[in-house]
Amino acid sequence: VELNDTKHLDPSKVELLCLANELYQFKSLCDIGGVWGVDGGYSIYAKSVLGIPDVTLIDSHWTEESRVLCRHSGVEIEENFFNLSKVVCDQQSWGAVCLFHFLLHQVSPDWREILRILSNKVTCFLINNPQWIKDKTGFRLLDLGVENYFSFVPHDKSDPSYKKILESPFEIDEFHQKANRDLHHIWQWAITNDDLIDCMKALGFHLVYMRPSGVWDHNENFQDFGFIFEKTNEPRCRN
Structure with missing residues (x-):
């Protein structure tokens, strides 16, 4: 992957970055x-193409x-788990945070x-997420039971990350110090x-932009949406 190569990036996420940078x-x-599948491509794009001075x-x-x-x-770069990075969030603030998938x-x-942890540290959220569009209220996917769960996620029972939730869901993963069923490697929520x-x-942010993109092939009840949220009653951020 070259620094100027964007073929591996999702155009809807790139568009979200560009729009937010234009606005703010x-x-x-x-x-x-932002590492998995794109090797930090969105961060690199923000820094190298959009010219955002400070990208973490x-x-x-x-x-x-x-x-x-x-x-x-x-x-x-910071090599850390997010729950351990709460210390970082206590020490730093940013103009925006990207939460892509x-x-x-x-x-x-x-x-x-x-979102609550980050809400005091940023002025804007850029979010792209597979959203549940069948109902108005979301839920944790594992609450559906195993058979129904696998009808809703783009993986099967043979996937190594997903086998663990079948074989030993409550066993603590030593590396992450969480139960296997709580690991971030798997789909967890219908939001x-x-x-x-x-x-x-409720956290004090209003919706500035929302746009749907692709419907997931594995289940038509999920559709990707991009969002920009801005902190309410504050001037446009330049941090």
Whole structure:
């Protein structure tokens, strides 16, 4: 992957970054969980193409390629779990945070708690997430039971990450110090647009932008949406 290669990036996420940068001209941005599948590509794009001065990427699973690419582009990297990075959040603030296909995976802390932790540290949230569009209220997917669960996620029982939730769901994973069923490697939540918008409103953020993109092939009840939320009653951020 070259620094100027965007073929591996989702155009809807790139568009979200570009629009937010046009609106707010951020001086700082934090991308959480942005290594998997793209080797930090959105952080690199924000730094190298959009020219955002201070870009930080927090992730717990780095590849050597992603380290090299990010460092070469000037992206600051932190190799950490998000729950351990709460210390970082206590010490830093950013103009915006990117949560791309991140919230649906999070348990302990769950997605609402993560938004709460970040809400005092950022002025804007850029979120892209597979949203549950069948109903107005979301739920944890594992609460459906195993058979129903696998009818809703784009994986099968033979996938190594998913076998663990079948064979030993409550066993503590030594590396992550969480039960296997709580690991972020698997789909955890059906989050609705109303769930997300209401949560952000309660945290003091209003919806600036919302746009649907692709419907998931594995289940038509999930559709990707991009969101921009801005802190209410504050001037446009330039942090």
